Amino acid sequence: MFCTLRNEGIRLPYFLKYYREMGVSHFIFVDNDSTDGTAELLAAQPDVSVWHTRKSYKRSRFGMDWMNWLLRRYGHGHWCLTVDPDEFFVYPFCDSRPLPALTDWLEASAIKSFSAMLLDMYPKGRIDAVPYQAGQNPLEIAAWFDSGNYTVKRNHLLENLWIQGGPRARVFFADRPEAAPALNKIPLVKWHHRYAYASSTHMLLPRGLNKVYDEWGGEKASGALLHTKFLSTFNEKAMEELKRREHYAGSQEYVAYASALKDNPELWCKWSEKYINWRQLEILGLMSMGNWA
Amino acid sequence: MSIGIVMLAHTALHRAEQVARHWTKAGCPVVIHVDQVVPKKRFRIFAERLADDPLIRFSRRHHCDWGTWGLVAASQDASQLMLSEFEDVSHVYLTSGACLPLRPVQELVDYLKARPRTDHIESATTADVPWTIGGLDEERFTMRFPFSWRRNRYLFDHFVELQRKIGYSRKIPDGLTPHMGSQWWCLTRQTLASILEDPKRKIYDRYFRHVWIPDESYFQTLTRLYSTNVVSRSLTLSKFDFQGKPHIFYDDHLQLLRRSDCFVARKIWHNADRLYTTFLSPKPGQLSLQEPNPGKIDRIFAKAVDRRTRGRPGLYMQSRHPNEDWENGVTAAKYSVFQGFTELFTDFEPWLSQVTGARVHGHLFAPDRAHFADGQSFMNGALSDNATLRDYDPKMFLTNLLWNTRGERQCFQLGPKSTRHVMWDIAKDPNAQVSVISGAWAIPLFQSNRSFADLRREAAQLQKIETEMLDSLRSPYSKCRRRIWTMAEFIESPMEAIQVIVDEIGFQPNRRLTEAPRIVDLTGFGQFLQNLKNQGMHPYLMGDFPADPIAQGPAPDALRPRPYLVKD
Numbered sequence: 001m002f003c004t005l006r007n008e009g010i011r012l013p014y015f016l017k018y019y020r021e022m023g024v025s026h027f028i029f030v031d032n033d034s035t036d037g038t039a040e041l042l043a044a045q046p047d048v049s050v051w052h053t054r055k056s057y058k059r060s061r062f063g064m065d066w067m068n069w070l071l072r073r074y075g076h077g078h079w080c081l082t083v084d085p086d087e088f089f090v091y092p093f094c095d096s097r098p099l100p101a102l103t104d105w106l107e108a109s110a111i112k113s114f115s116a117m118l119l120d121m122y123p124k125g126r127i128d129a130v131p132y133q134a135g136q137n138p139l140e141i142a143a144w145f146d147s148g149n150y151t152v153k154r155n156h157l158l159e160n161l162w163i164q165g166g167p168r169a170r171v172f173f174a175d176r177p178e179a180a181p182a183l184n185k186i187p188l189v190k191w192h193h194r195y196a197y198a199s200s201t202h203m204l205l206p207r208g209l210n211k212v213y214d215e216w217g218g219e220k221a222s223g224a225l226l227h228t229k230f231l232s233t234f235n236e237k238a239m240e241e242l243k244r245r246e247h248y249a250g251s252q253e254y255v256a257y258a259s260a261l262k263d264n265p266e267l268w269c270k271w272s273e274k275y276i277n278w279r280q281l282e283i284l285g286l287m288s289m290g291n292w293a
Numbered sequence: 294m295s296i297g298i299v300m301l302a303h304t305a306l307h308r309a310e311q312v313a314r315h316w317t318k319a320g321c322p323v324v325i326h327v328d329q330v331v332p333k334k335r336f337r338i339f340a341e342r343l344a345d346d347p348l349i350r351f352s353r354r355h356h357c358d359w360g361t362w363g364l365v366a367a368s369q370d371a372s373q374l375m376l377s378e379f380e381d382v383s384h385v386y387l388t389s390g391a392c393l394p395l396r397p398v399q400e401l402v403d404y405l406k407a408r409p410r411t412d413h414i415e416s417a418t419t420a421d422v423p424w425t426i427g428g429l430d431e432e433r434f435t436m437r438f439p440f441s442w443r444r445n446r447y448l449f450d451h452f453v454e455l456q457r458k459i460g461y462s463r464k465i466p467d468g469l470t471p472h473m474g475s476q477w478w479c480l481t482r483q484t485l486a487s488i489l490e491d492p493k494r495k496i497y498d499r500y501f502r503h504v505w506i507p508d509e510s511y512f513q514t515l516t517r518l519y520s521t522n523v524v525s526r527s528l529t530l531s532k533f534d535f536q537g538k539p540h541i542f543y544d545d546h547l548q549l550l551r552r553s554d555c556f557v558a559r560k561i562w563h564n565a566d567r568l569y570t571t572f573l574s575p576k577p578g579q580l581s582l583q584e585p586n587p588g589k590i591d592r593i594f595a596k597a598v599d600r601r602t603r604g605r606p607g608l609y610m611q612s613r614h615p616n617e618d619w620e621n622g623v624t625a626a627k628y629s630v631f632q633g634f635t636e637l638f639t640d641f642e643p644w645l646s647q648v649t650g651a652r653v654h655g656h657l658f659a660p661d662r663a664h665f666a667d668g669q670s671f672m673n674g675a676l677s678d679n680a681t682l683r684d685y686d687p688k689m690f691l692t693n694l695l696w697n698t699r700g701e702r703q704c705f706q707l708g709p710k711s712t713r714h715v716m717w718d719i720a721k722d723p724n725a726q727v728s729v730i731s732g733a734w735a736i737p738l739f740q741s742n743r744s745f746a747d748l749r750r751e752a753a754q755l756q757k758i759e760t761e762m763l764d765s766l767r768s769p770y771s772k773c774r775r776r777i778w779t780m781a782e783f784i785e786s787p788m789e790a791i792q793v794i795v796d797e798i799g800f801q802p803n804r805r806l807t808e809a810p811r812i813v814d815l816t817g818f819g820q821f822l823q824n825l826k827n828q829g830m831h832p833y834l835m836g837d838f839p840a841d842p843i844a845q846g847p848a849p850d851a852l853r854p855r856p857y858l859v860k861d
Contacts, residue, residue, distance in 0.1 A: 065763040096545035101562055105541060117611040125766040148674020148697035152609050161614055164685075170677050177685035184611060213614040217621035221606040222612035285608045285696060290532045291601030293594050 001081045002070060004063035006032040007240075008085040009041055010233065013135040015085050016045065022089070023098035024081065028074060030066045032057055033284060057246040061199075068196045075191035079103040082187050082201050083225060089116055089138070090278045091188065092224035092289040105292055107190065113204065114188040115212035116223035117286060119145050120166045121275065122230040122267035131232045138228035144169065144272040145226075147284045151181065160184060160203040161212035167230075167267040172256040181253055185225055186212055200248075221290030224281055294409075296321050296402055296479075297375040297382035301367055302390030303328035303357060305563035306339045309390035315573045317348040319398030322379040325349065326367040331355040350374055356796045358794035359443055364476070365501065373489055376482060383409065386479040391540075391560035392529060395572050400580050401528075401556045405479070412484050415474030415527045429453070433505035434471045435462045442505075466493070466500050472513040477529035480516065487519040488512065530555035530587050532594040535602050537546075540594050544568055549593070555585040595620075607696050609689060613856040623722040624695040629798055630719055630726070632762070633733025633780070638810040639644050642666075648808075649798045651702035657694075658687065658711035661812035673697035688718045702798060709758035716762040727766060728794050731759060732780040732835025736813060739821045749828050756834055763834075773848065781836030787812065791841040847855070 001022045008015075018028070027048040031039045032055075053066065060066050071080055081099075084091060086164045091102050091114070106114060121142040123130060130141045150165035161184050169180035180215045189209065196205050203210050214220050241247055242254045273284070281287045298316045300323055302309040313323045325343075327336050343349045352371040355363040384405045394401070405411075419430040429436075436456045440448040446789040455461075466470065467808055480488075491497065497515065501507040518521060525563070530553060532540040539560045542550060544567040551571075561568055604613050606622025607688055615621070635641045635655070646653040646666070655664030660847055665671075670678045674697030676690070677683075683690045695703060707716065707727075719725045734755045738748050767773045776794070788809055823840035825832050 042613045068564065093543070093545060097543050098564070101543055104562065108541070109536070109538060115611045146675040148693050149676045149682075150610070150693070151689045152611070152614055153686070154614065161611060163611060167675070169682065170675065170679075174677065174679045174682055177682050213612045214601075214604065215614065215616045216602075216619045217604050217615045218602045218613065219600050219608075219610075220612040222610075256476070269675055270669075271669050271671045271673055273675075285605060285610050287397065288604075288612050289600065290612065293540060293597035 001027045001083070002067055002075070002121075003027070003083055003085060004030040004032060004057075004066060005034070005038060005085045006057070007034045007036045007038060009034065009036040009038040010132065011085045011138070012038065012041055014137055015088075016048075017135075018088060019081075020047070022043045022094070023100050028070055030063065030070070032063070035041075039220040057244075062248055064197050064200060071191050071195070071197075072193045076193045078191055079106075080189055080191045082189075082197070086138070086228045086231075087118070087187075088226040088228065089223060090226060090277060090287075091116070092221060092279065092287070092292055094223075094278055094280065102292075103188075103190070106188075111221075112190045113186050113209040113212055114221070114223065115184070115186050116188065116225045118183040118185050118227050118283070119224045119286060120168055120183075120229065120267075121145050121226045121273075122167055124268040124272070126266055127230050127234050128232045139226060139275060141232075142228045142230055143275050144268055145275060147271075147286065151177075155203070158198060158203045158205075158207045158210055158280055160186075160207070161213055168253075170269075171267055172253075172260050179256075181251065186210065187222075187225060219288040219290050221292045224278075224287045224288045226275070245260055294383040294402075294406065295379070295381055296398075296405060297379055297385045298323045299368060299371040299375060299385055299387045300325045300390060300392075301328075301357065301364065301371075301388070302326065303331060304337070305390060306331070308561070308563050308569065310339065310343060311569060311573060312388075312390075312393060313343065314346065315351055315394065316398060317346050319402075320348075321398060321402075322348040322350070322375065322382060324352050324371045324375045324378075326352045326357075326371045327354055328367075329354045329363075346771070348379075350378055358441070360441075360506040360508070362502045362507055365511045365674060368508070368512070369489060372485055375803075376486060376489070384479055384483050385482070385485055386528070386557075388529065388557060389477070391563070391567060392477070392557050393559075393561045393572055394557050395530075395550055395553065396556050397576050397580060400582070403580065403582065404556070408524075410483075411522045411524055412478070412480045412516055413524050413526060413528045414478035414480060414513060414516050416472040416516060416523060416525050417474055419471055419473060422788055427623045429505060432457075432463055433473075434510070436505070437461075437463065437503050438505045463500075463503070466496055468518065469497070469500075469514055470517060472517055473510045474525065475527040475529070475531060476508040476512075477527050477531055477557075478512055478516075479528050481520075484516055484520045488515045490514075491518075503786060527535070528556045528585065530558040530585070530590065531560070532590065534594070536596045540597070542568065546590075547571060549590050553585065553587045553590050554581070554583040555587055607692055609692055609696075622724065623718075624692050624724045625699050626695050626703070627724045627726065628695060628702065629728070629794070630707050631704065631728050632707045632728030632759075634728070635706045636708070636733040636736045637730055637780070637783070637812060639813050641720075641810050644794075644808070644810040645704060648795055649702065649704075651704050651798055652698065654703070654705035656708060656711060657691075657705040658683070658707060658708055658715050660712075663690070666707075669719055684712050687712045687715045691715070691718065704798070707762075709755040709762065713758075717765045720765045720768065720771040720773050722774075723772045723774075726794075726797055727773050727775045729763065729766070729775070729777045730780050730783045731763060731777060732756075732832065734759060735780075735822070735832060735835060736815075736818070739818055745824070745828070749825060751828050752825055752832060753830050756832060759834055779834065779836030781838055784812070784815075 001019055029042050030051045033054055039050055039052055057063055086095050122144050123141050124144055146166045150163055153162045155162050162182055163184040164180040169177055173180035182202050186204055188199050198205050238254050238257045242258050245251050247254055282289055298321050302325055316323050340351055352374045355367045357363040368387055375385055387577055440452055442449045501511045508793055542558055542561050544565050603621050607625025642653045652666050654666045657663045662680050663683050665678055676693055738752055819838040819840045822832050822838050
């Protein structure tokens with residue numbers, strides 16, 4: 001498991017617990033100069049390796065240069081899961097089969113990359129209404145998601161899909177949907193030192209790895225990354241990021257958040273769906289079992 | 294008598310050991326073949342660990358690449374060893390290291406004791422099996438395959454193509470009729486001995502060495518020569534996916550496997566601790582004589598294959614993004630599109646919703662916003678009524694709406710002011726039922742009090758767009774169900790047309806269509822059209838409306854629809 005973070009100490013206890021229980025055998029972190037003791041917390045874990053940098057997140061292509069180097073160095077020949085500290089991976093049967101069951105199956109099926117769409121989770125009511133406590137399951141607070149307002153386009157250059165929509169498009173980017181954040185992600189890859197992530201974990205090189213979808217009507221197996229960005233910690237984080245200007249495309253995403261959040265930071269609507277389990281996501285068509293049964 | 298187990302193992306040797314001991318504990322001798330790819334050292338350790346068991350033997354090791362002769366050679370050697378070492382073996386059961394017995398061994402022994410002369414081996418002629426991989430059935434027996442299908446697909450395919458082109462064909466040895474089937478069989482000593490001691494075995498072996506996937510045809514074909522009683526069914530529960538790769542069983546399949554009453558299942562995930570502990574510990578209670586019944590498991594895996602190859606119609610997502618015309622259903626469900634109805638009738642939408650029970654939206658693709666039913670600003674799936682979001686990808690807006698509301702009939706209005714080209718997407722969708730009253734867009738213009746120059750310009754524009762829309766509906770690529778009336782035609786007999794549409798939506802026969810929608814007051818409409826004509830604009834989509842009200846066909850009274858309709 002590979003992860004870049006900055007000042008996420010409060011999220012780590014649950015994050016590590018979640019992925020350890022899933023069957024992740026080793027964690028590799030890049031700490032981008034945290035000031036809240038994240039590095040010390042990580043260094044004290046038996047199954048964690050930490051790298052530390054003071055360099056610019058932006059100038060490392062949003063951490064991807066760091067990740068690619070570590071993947072190349074330590075990921076070769078392993079199944080590597082690259083996620084952010086606010087992303088929780090779910091896959092078909094994740095409540096009854098550990099992660100190695102999935103990777104063994106992928107291996108036997110000669111599948112090298114596994115897609116997991118980013119699913120933005122949010123609380124009912126104001127984002128800052130319920131304070132998040134360290135060790136708590138963030139899905140207890142951010143339990144809601146949009147089930148059916150996504151658009152899917154194909155990027156013919158790299159052959160990946162480009163998925164947009166969800167609450168962020170609906171609330172922050174309604175007037176310019178083309179600028180809404182990309183939700184397609186391919187976080188789980190049987191790494192080879194010739195591979196590289198091209199833009200965040202949205203797409204990979206060589207581009208054959210981006211063909212995580214079927215073109216003839218069938219469904220390939222896929223999962224989801226439950227994105228718990230919208231917690232009580234969000235406003236503070238958004239303000240800080242706005243000042244640092246270290247995020248993608250001039251941090252336009254954070255500019256949009258800051259202006260919208262001033263007015264009415266509620267993402268919930270009448271048709272929001274409350275998260276139950278992976279089977280619900282599969283029935284809603286957000287992920288698929290493919291031919292894994 | 295007893296049953297001899299031949300086990301082909303290559304990975305997870307600790308599981309193979311566990312299962313082998315389970316068999317021998319019940320008195321069944323086991324001959325293990327360990328794949329040549331397993332390092333010598335690991336094999337030695339494995340063999341030493343099992344050395345204390347007098348009922349276990351190891352046979353000569355071969356390379357067992359998928360689909361190659363090695364698997365047959367391994368089965369031959371191991372079976373030979375079994376027959377010569379264990380005199381009282383009456384049946385030999387071929388298993389793999391990833392097989393797991395699901396029922397007490399004694400039940401299998403009893404089952405076979407009751408069928409002493411029966412060979413259980415799936416064996417069908419090539420003409421009758423649909424599950425061949427790579428499209429090769431007959432040809433796998435008449436061509437040569439020097440290249441690996443798994444590792445060298447390009448050469449494999451081209452070499453097959455070449456042989457087809459030059460008409461190359463091998464001769465099948467006399468007396469053989471090629472049969473295929475699952476490689477996991479259970480044969481009687483008599484049949485197996487006849488196959489292994491056949492004077493022509495050398496000829497057969499030489500032939501099968503170059504057949505593709507001989508492990509699925511060698512014993513299957515030769516059994517037919519000697520067996521007196523073939524039951525063409527494998528006693529091993531083994532399901533294959535669409536690539537010919539076995540499905541794997543996990544802990545969460547426990548109940549399913551238990552209820553299947555199969556003797557042996559393959560293949561089990563090597564970390565499925567719960568399955569191994571459950572099925573390898575002694576089962577309390579009575580022995581059962583149940584026939585194997587894998588029906589439910591069959592259905593689950595058949596569904597998985599279907600999902601992988603055909604998918605859910607109308608779904609577009611991260612791992613299903615069909616090319617155009619490969620969608621297997623452009624949208625998730627049938628829906629109805631109405632153009633001109635809400636303009637011609639005063640209360641069309643509530644009326645339709647009341648009569649059909651369907652969800653009736655207004656103009657979903659209107660320029661200002663999506664007019665969802667009941668004026669909602671969000672619909673199922675948190676679909677927003679925002680026009681910019683909608684027009685970012687109008688087709689996905691439509692497919693999303695229909696996917697999100699599966700199980701509920703959707704109807705919506707369309708018109709020349711709708712998002713451009715959305716009619717084209719609808720026209721190509723076999724799920725769409727489109728009804729158009731052409732020219733009805735003129736009614737709101739006729740009712741408005743705007744300046745005539747404005748009206749004239751807008752009328753010309755709307756007419757042009759609607760003509761385009763009708764062209765897409767009538768295009769040879771159009772797959773939707775369409776009904777197009779000119780306004781004049783429709784007004785002639787509105788109720789007939791409406792009855793047809795309502796029936797199509799699935800009007801429940803017990804709810805009688807008693808109330809008809811009201812047509813707006815059209816007095817002066819003919820004159821309005823004439824005025825447009827006088828201004829040099831030519832309105833033609835609405836059909837012939839005489840300007841002179843007296844010259845109109847039916848009297849104005851008859852134009853009004855009857856308020857009640859009698860349905861027979």
